[in-house]
Amino acid sequence: MMQNISEVSEFILVGLTDASFLQVPLFIIFTLIYTTTLVGNLGMILLILSDTRLHTPMYFLLSNLSLVNCVYASAVTPKVMEGYLTENKIISYNACAAQMFFFVSFVINESFILASMAYGHHAAVCNPLNYSTTMTTTICALLLAGSYVNGHLQSSIHVSFTFHLSFCHSNVVNHFFCDIPLLLALSCSSIYRNEIKI
Template identity: 60%
Template sequence: MENKTEVTEFILLGLTNDPHLQVPLFTIFLLIYIITLAGNLGMILLILLDSRLHTPMYIFLGNLSLVDFCYSSAVTPTVMAELLLGEKIISYNACAAQMYFFVAFATVENYLLPAMAYDRYIAVCKPLHYATTMTQSMCTCLVISCYVCGFLNASIHTANTFILSLCMPNVVHHFFCDIPAVMALSCSDRHANEVAVIYVSSFSIFVALLVIIPSYTLIFITVLKIRASAGHRKAISTCASHFTAISIFYGTIIYMYLQPRSSDSLDSDKISSVFYTMVIPMLNPVVYSLRNKEVKSAFTKIVLKGK
């Protein structure tokens, strides 16, 4: 009878119970989170303050930075509290909210990346049509569509998870309320719900890759045709960082959510989850923007103004 008791709170198992690792891990994650905040919020501020960056490419980058900040903030503070204070109990509603906002913003990023790939395709392959194709209204519609799809997808996944009867023991084998880890607590048949997660996630990733792969294929074909070394370098520098971040993001997501579920996979999920919940949001401002000459110029201009 005890195992059938509905849960009102969850115990997050966390990353480790080894007291010798908790403080070092907290220090590492705190440093990562500070860099994430500084990089992403700094990028948003930079784009807002410099009118030269009010272009489609940087509007997408600004929204990407906002999304990275939001979905990292949905998870990282919880992990740091677990490690430093031993706060492993999370209420039912807080768990559902964490899952909802994490999935929402991660999905928004999933759709922002193909929008950015399309923007780069037009810029490299059809530069004469760029101004008429990537208009402000077009850019705004793409960004709004990304957010609508993200929050709709999060509603589906969160409802699909918490509609299950979640029973004791209420220990979540993870450091945050991720979908597979919470579903594992179900005392009812969850096969249909797990299949729904795979199908919905597969659809989102498929739609994104359906835009990204052809866009970058055409970009690389166009780049190979560029004879001038300066043009060649400019095109590569514009797209290489985008392609790198896209490969990291989708490689991790596909490994996490589209693999068959097993009890052994939960431990490996933790390592992958650290990467895409904390490391990727920290890396994105670097690989996307900080190598960009226009961003460096805008940063220098604002710093000199402050002096």
């Protein structure tokens, strides 16, 4: 028996709730949280850039951590806010892939930057006299470059594995953004390779 299988060209993000009376309050809450996130993180970056006393390796990593927080919050939140304001919960296939790429990439970057900061703290506590030679600007730049390269590389792998799948059963994502496990559940092709990667 022949089946009519059509590929998905867009996804529907269900969000947190379908209750129409909660759409405006949720929009306001997400707007406040997003604005606070951006103002706090961008303020931190500007403060570190403007004060020369804060031009140290740890503050360099901290300013990059703030930048990463801004980017991955911006990868998800504007689409969520649009969905609550306009009740348009549709995201295109390519926009879903882009959202997933940036979110995954910068979440991984955040983890590696936090690990780099932990290394810096370990060096400061365990070997304080050698801290200035252990955590040089070059070492910080290398740790940071490794973080960004690794995050983008891992994200590229996850996204390419996810979007090489066929999505033919449903296009309804039971979440407020495109997340890998939820898209794997929607796939009608084998996800064995993806499960090994995750």
